[in-house]
Amino acid sequence: MNNDLNAQTRSNALLSMEGVAKQFSGRDRQVVALQNTDLEIFAGEFITVVGPSGCGKSTLLNLIAGLMAPSEGTVRFKGKPVVGVDRSIGYITQQDNLFPWLTLRDNVAFPLELVGVPEKERHDRAHSWLERVGLAGFEKAYPHELSGGMRQRGNIVRTLIYEPSIILMDEPFGPLDAQTRISLQETLLSIWESTRSTVVFITHDLTEAIALGDRVILMSARPGRIVRDDKVEISRPRDVFFIQSDPQFRRLYDEIWQDLAAQVHEHANH
Amino acid sequence: MQTIKNPAMPSSPKKTSKPLASRIFDGENMRSVQLGRILLTLFFIGTWQLGAGRIFETFYFSKPSAIIAHLWKELFDTGFYYDLWITSVEMFLGYAFGAIAGIVLGVALSRWEYVSRVVDPFLLALNSIPRIAVAPLLIVWFGIDMSSKVFLAATLVFFIMFFNTLSGVRSVNRAYCDIARIQGASERQIFTKVMLPSASSWIITGLKMSLPFALVGVIIGEFMVSSHGLGYRLNYYSTSYNTTGALAIIIFMMILMMALTTVVDKIEARLLRWRPSHLNAAENFKV
Numbered sequence: 001m002n003n004d005l006n007a008q009t010r011s012n013a014l015l016s017m018e019g020v021a022k023q024f025s026g027r028d029r030q031v032v033a034l035q036n037t038d039l040e041i042f043a044g045e046f047i048t049v050v051g052p053s054g055c056g057k058s059t060l061l062n063l064i065a066g067l068m069a070p071s072e073g074t075v076r077f078k079g080k081p082v083v084g085v086d087r088s089i090g091y092i093t094q095q096d097n098l099f100p101w102l103t104l105r106d107n108v109a110f111p112l113e114l115v116g117v118p119e120k121e122r123h124d125r126a127h128s129w130l131e132r133v134g135l136a137g138f139e140k141a142y143p144h145e146l147s148g149g150m151r152q153r154g155n156i157v158r159t160l161i162y163e164p165s166i167i168l169m170d171e172p173f174g175p176l177d178a179q180t181r182i183s184l185q186e187t188l189l190s191i192w193e194s195t196r197s198t199v200v201f202i203t204h205d206l207t208e209a210i211a212l213g214d215r216v217i218l219m220s221a222r223p224g225r226i227v228r229d230d231k232v233e234i235s236r237p238r239d240v241f242f243i244q245s246d247p248q249f250r251r252l253y254d255e256i257w258q259d260l261a262a263q264v265h266e267h268a269n270h
Numbered sequence: 271m272q273t274i275k276n277p278a279m280p281s282s283p284k285k286t287s288k289p290l291a292s293r294i295f296d297g298e299n300m301r302s303v304q305l306g307r308i309l310l311t312l313f314f315i316g317t318w319q320l321g322a323g324r325i326f327e328t329f330y331f332s333k334p335s336a337i338i339a340h341l342w343k344e345l346f347d348t349g350f351y352y353d354l355w356i357t358s359v360e361m362f363l364g365y366a367f368g369a370i371a372g373i374v375l376g377v378a379l380s381r382w383e384y385v386s387r388v389v390d391p392f393l394l395a396l397n398s399i400p401r402i403a404v405a406p407l408l409i410v411w412f413g414i415d416m417s418s419k420v421f422l423a424a425t426l427v428f429f430i431m432f433f434n435t436l437s438g439v440r441s442v443n444r445a446y447c448d449i450a451r452i453q454g455a456s457e458r459q460i461f462t463k464v465m466l467p468s469a470s471s472w473i474i475t476g477l478k479m480s481l482p483f484a485l486v487g488v489i490i491g492e493f494m495v496s497s498h499g500l501g502y503r504l505n506y507y508s509t510s511y512n513t514t515g516a517l518a519i520i521i522f523m524m525i526l527m528m529a530l531t532t533v534v535d536k537i538e539a540r541l542l543r544w545r546p547s548h549l550n551a552a553e554n555f556k557v
Contacts, residue, residue, distance in 0.1 A: 065452065087454030097445045101467045101544045111453040113463070144546040162453065 013040040013076075014198055015064060015166060020073035022059050032223035033059040037073070039217070039226060041166070041200065046192060048201045048213030050256075052264045056224025057202045061168045064200065065091045077166070090164030094171045096155040098143040104130065104154050105139035111162040129157040133187050149180040153187065160191065166198040173208070185212060185240045193237050206260060210234075210252055211243045218259055221266045228259055332514040340518040350503070357488055357500040360416050364423025365484035371424070372431025373473060380439035380469075381461070397429045401487065405494050414495040423487030430480040431473070438472025439465050471542055478534050482527055489523075 017039040024031045033056040041047055049057050062068040063075050066085045075082045077089065098107045106113075108129060109122040117125075123139075130136055133153040143151055152172060159167060173181045189212060192199065203209050209216045210232055218228040234248050243249050315334050318326075322333030344350040379386035405422060412418035442465045450464045492501025500519060507515030 067448070067452075085452050087452075089452075091449075091452045093445070093449070095445065097443075097449050099446060099464070099467070101470065103544075110450075110463075114450075114453060114455050114459055142544040144544070159453075 012042065014043040014078060015039075015041040015200075016076045017063070018074050018076070020063060020070045020075060022056070022063060022068065023071045034063070035223045035225050037224075037226055041198060043165075043198055044196045046199045046201065046212060046214045047217060048203060048209035048215070049217045049219060050203055050206055050209040050260065051219030051224065052221045052260070052266075053204055055219045055221055055263070057219060058170055059224070060219075061091070061170050061200065061202060064166075065089055065168055067091075087162070088165045090159040090162070090167040092156055092159050092167065092169045092172050094174045096143070096148075096151040098151055098154055098158075100143050103140050103142055104135065104146065107143070107154060108158040108161055110158060115162075125161060126157075129161050130154070132191060133157055149176055149184065152176060152184065156184075156188065160195070160197075163195075163197070166200065169199065169201045171202055171204065174204075181208070182240055188212070189236075189238060189240060206253060206256060207244065210249055210256070211238065211240050216252075216256060218256055218263070221263045227263065228256060230256060329511075330513060332517050336514045337518045337521060340514050341522060344518060344522070353498055353500050353503045356416070356498040357485075357492070360419040360488045360491070360499065361423060361484045363416075363420045364487055365427050365481065367420065368424035368427025368484070369431050369477060369480065372428045372476070373435050376432045376435025377439060377466075380436050380465075386436070393429075393432070401426055402490055405490055408491070409495050414497075418494075419488045419491030419496070419499070422491045423484045426483040426487045427480040430483065431476045434472045434476030434479070435469065438469030438476075441472070442468045471545060474538050474541055478531075478538055481530060481534055485523070485527060 017037050020034065020037045020039075021032070022034040024033055037060070049060065051057055059068065063070050064077075064082065066075075066082045066089065069083075077086065082089075098104070099110070102110065105123060105126045109117075109126040112122045112125065127136070127139060130139060133156065135150060135153055135157075138146065138150065143154070146154070152175075156172065173184050176184065185208065201209075201212060206216075213232050216228075216230045216232060217226055218230075219225065220227045230252060232248075232252060234243065234246055318331070319334045322328050322331065328336075379389070401422060405418075408418045408422055412421055446464050446468060447460050450460050455463065488499070489501040489504070492499040493505050496502040500523060504516055504519040504523075507513075507519060
C-alpha cells in the first residue's frame, strides 16, 4: 500500500530526491555536505534554492546533474534513478566556460553540432537565441572580446538551445554587477515565460530567489538540509525592477529572512 | 651549439603576459623605438666598417662593405642557389617529419596514460643526448646524403613538438570537458571537439619554436660530411679562411630565418586569433 503510494508520487514528479545524503571523505574526517534530503520538483516549476555559502547547494545540483552519486538515497528523474550525466538535464554554471576557441555563435550552436544538426539550421537557431538575449551582431565575436554579462547571456542560451527538460543554474549571475544582474534576471524570466521549462536555480541572494521562483527552498548551514519550502504566490509575468515593493514579496522576504539569518549566524559561529 | 633548453617544459602559451616594455612603447612611442633601432644598426655597422683595418683585423672580422659585395656576388652564382635548395629541402623534410611524428605521438600518449607513464623517462633520456654527439654516427647509419641531415633536424623538432602536444592536451580545462559531457558529447567528441582545439595553441606555438631548430639540425649535419648545402658552403669558406664569405652566409641564414619566422608569426596570429590579443603580442615580442 505504502509502496504503491510512493510509486504514484514518483511518476508525477519530474525529479525526486528520497532520503538523499552526500558525504565527502577528507584526509582525516568526513564532511557531510548534504543530509537526509527529500525533494520533489514538478514539470514547469521554477525552483530557487537559497542558503548560506557552503551549505551544499552546489552538491544538490551536482547530484541532480549526475556529476556525483549520492552516498545514501536515490535521485530519480522521470521515475528512473539518475546514473551519470544525461543530456535532458542542462547545467548552467557560475563561470561562463565558453570555449575560447569558438565564436559566440559556434559556442551557442555547439550542443546542436554534437548531435549532427546541419550547419545552416545550427546557425539560424543560434542567431535567433542570441537575438532574444540582445546579442545579435556579436555572432562572430570570440569570448575574450565580450563583457562578463554578455558571456553569461551566451552561456545561458547555449543550454536553452538544446531544450533540456530540466535546467540547473548554479548562481549564474553571481559574478555580475547589480545592474547587469537585474537585466539578466529580466531576460531569463521573459524567456522562461515563453518556454515554461523546469528550472532549479541556486542563489545566495534572497531577493533574487523570491523574484524569480515559484518555490523558494531554504537550506541550512552545513550539514545541508532543507529547512523551508515556500510557494511564491506573486503573479506572473513579474517585473524584477519593482518587485521589491510588492507587499507579498515583503512579507515572504521577512519571513524567510528570519530563518536564513539564523542559518547564516550558525554558519558563522562554526 | 646545443642551445636547446629543456623542451620538457616549454614556455606555456597561457602564462605569458605582455612584457612591460611593449606596454609602455605602444602607439606613438613606437616611432621613437624604431628610430632607436635604426640608429643602433647604423652605429654597429658604421663602427665595424670604419674600425676595420684600424681597430679590428680585417682578416678575422672582414668588413660590412666586403660582406655585402660578397653576398651580391653569391646571388649571381647558380651554385649558391643549388646549396640553398638542398638546405631548404632537408630543412623542410626534417621539420615536417619531426613535427608530424611529435604531434601524432604526443596525441597518442596523451590518450594512453599507462604507456605514457612507462615511456616518459625513456623519452627524457633520449632528449638528454646532445644531438651533436650523435651526428657522426648518423652519417655512419644514414650515409652522407640528405637523409642524415633530415633525420638530425627531425629529432630536434620531434621532441619540442612531442612535449608541447602532450602538455597541451593534458592542460585542457576540465570544466570545458564537463560542459561538453553535460551537453551530451561522447568521449570521442570531447577529444576531437574540446581537447584537440584547446591543445592547438600549444601545438602551433611548438611549430613556431621548433622551426629554427630544423635549420640548426641541417647545418650541423652539413658541417659533418656533405658536398652541398649552405652548411657545406659556410664550412668551405671558414676552412679556407675566407671570413668574408663565411660571414656573408651567416648573415644570409639570419635573414632567411627572420623571414621564415615572420611568415610563421603571421600564420600563428591568424590561427590563434581567438586568443586574447595581449597573449599574441607577447609571443611576437619575443622574436
